[in-house]
Amino acid sequence: LRHAGSADPPSWFTRGRDRVWLPYAQMKTAPPPLPVVATNGSRIRLADGRELVDGVASWWTACHGYNHPHMRIEIARQLETMPHVMLGGLLHEPAARLAERLAALLPGDLGRVFFSDSGSVAVEVAMKMAVQYWINNGVRGRTKFVAFRGGYHGDTTATMAVCDPDEGMHRLFKGLLPEHLITDLPRDEATTAALDRLLGERADAIAGILVEPLVQGAGGMLFHDAAVLRRLRALADRHGTLLIFDEVFTGFGRTGSMFACDAAGVVPDIVTLGKALSGGTLPLAATVASERVFRAFWSDDPMQALMHGPTFMGNALACAAANASLDLFEREPRLDQVKAIETQMTAGLAPCRGLPNVVDVRVRGAIGVVELSTIDIPRLKARFVAEGVYVRPFGRIVYLTPAFTIGAEDLARLTGAIVTVLSEP
Numbered sequence: 001l002r003h004a005g006s007a008d009p010p011s012w013f014t015r016g017r018d019r020v021w022l023p024y025a026q027m028k029t030a031p032p033p034l035p036v037v038a039t040n041g042s043r044i045r046l047a048d049g050r051e052l053v054d055g056v057a058s059w060w061t062a063c064h065g066y067n068h069p070h071m072r073i074e075i076a077r078q079l080e081t082m083p084h085v086m087l088g089g090l091l092h093e094p095a096a097r098l099a100e101r102l103a104a105l106l107p108g109d110l111g112r113v114f115f116s117d118s119g120s121v122a123v124e125v126a127m128k129m130a131v132q133y134w135i136n137n138g139v140r141g142r143t144k145f146v147a148f149r150g151g152y153h154g155d156t157t158a159t160m161a162v163c164d165p166d167e168g169m170h171r172l173f174k175g176l177l178p179e180h181l182i183t184d185l186p187r188d189e190a191t192t193a194a195l196d197r198l199l200g201e202r203a204d205a206i207a208g209i210l211v212e213p214l215v216q217g218a219g220g221m222l223f224h225d226a227a228v229l230r231r232l233r234a235l236a237d238r239h240g241t242l243l244i245f246d247e248v249f250t251g252f253g254r255t256g257s258m259f260a261c262d263a264a265g266v267v268p269d270i271v272t273l274g275k276a277l278s279g280g281t282l283p284l285a286a287t288v289a290s291e292r293v294f295r296a297f298w299s300d301d302p303m304q305a306l307m308h309g310p311t312f313m314g315n316a317l318a319c320a321a322a323n324a325s326l327d328l329f330e331r332e333p334r335l336d337q338v339k340a341i342e343t344q345m346t347a348g349l350a351p352c353r354g355l356p357n358v359v360d361v362r363v364r365g366a367i368g369v370v371e372l373s374t375i376d377i378p379r380l381k382a383r384f385v386a387e388g389v390y391v392r393p394f395g396r397i398v399y400l401t402p403a404f405t406i407g408a409e410d411l412a413r414l415t416g417a418i419v420t421v422l423s424e425p
């Protein structure tokens with residue numbers, strides 16, 4: 001790793017850093033952000049010349065690493081002809097081709113693709129679709145969602161209301177948001193029976209069940225198995241409600257299969273996609289509905305249309321990026337790389353198991369998690385940078401979600417840094 005250049009931050013940084021309100025940061029006490037000047041592969045280059053191995057892939061988006069040549073070429077090609085045109089009354093080739101490819105990749109008849117520009121909005125659209133599905137079918141009052149403890153679905157008002165209300169990052173808003181039914185995942189007989197009861201008792205109020213399949217991400221990187229998803233499908237069918245999978249995090253290989261629903265053999269009624277959809281380059285998300293859902297909007301009545309339309313939905317550059325990303329999933333052995341990462345992370349993080357402060361070590365696909373009993377996040381962050389890696393602990397966990405293209409040496413640096421730093425008193 002190179003370490004060169006001046007220690008003085010660049011002038012754009014000293015001038016502008018207090019103007020940018022950073023995400024999830026107490027601006028008074030948070031250490032200043034790191035000035036970044038370039039990215040490449042699995043590396044982030046800082047203004048002082050240091051290169052950090054990136055363990056986060058920019059919030060789990062950069063699945064092909066940064067600056068993949070094919071991504072750059074395809075985005076540049078699209079830029080020449082049409083960076084953006086609205087989807088209001090118009091359609092362009094990158095969006096049409098992407099929708100067709102997503103429909104072919106997703107299981108069952110999930111194939112009606114509504115584009116948006118962030119995962120939160122994709123989830124809001126899914127919620128709106130589900131509520132209107134019932135209205136369009138002549139059923140009133142089905143406006144509530146069953147969602148799960150440990151869950152996270154976004155930061156907008158509607159999505160905050162379906163996050164974990166007690167432990168989640170939006171708990172400050174508890175009681176101020178629309179009330180939904182947040183309960184335990186059906187992991188065993190007791191929780192399955194409880195959910196079955198809830199769905200029966202509140203059937204007239206419930207629009208759908210919303211879940212992050214296999215891994216609840218920003219709520220704590222909590223894993224559950226495919227049987228949970230099969231139970232949810234069975235319960236949704238039994239009680240005649242809709243099942244929504246939020247695959248904003250899990251989609252595009254992160255858990256080891258292209259989509260988490262593939263691993264479970266379960267087809268939801270609606271699925272949300274984002275993050276790695278555009279290979280980590282441009283903002284793009286999608287809400288994909290089954291025929292059953294789409295048909296409820298198919299009518300001679302204009303009021304039964306889905307009244308939603310983010311200005312930049314289906315942005316042509318972002319769709320070209322997503323098509324390039326899907327090319328790479330076809331041409332390069334991404335899922336094999338995820339398998340190799342899983343194997344290496346399992347071995348690399350294993351020494352953490354013996355450490356006094358460690359509660360759990362878990363790995364699934366290209367997600368590695370070390371859960372701690374207590375955590376000093378500012379100290380850990382600084383130590384990771386000093387070790388030459390970018391790792392961003394939250395809650396009580398330290399985790400890795402690297403690019404699928406990361407080399408074995410860089411991955412070893414990441415797991416090694418975690419073992420080293422967590423071994424310190």
Ligand code: PLP
Pocket residue numbers: 117118119120121123152153154155212217218246247248249250274275
């Ligand atoms: N849903 C899930 C499962 C997520 O992990 C996230 C982001 O972390 C979101 C929704 C929100 O996506 P965005 O940050 O793009 O709005």
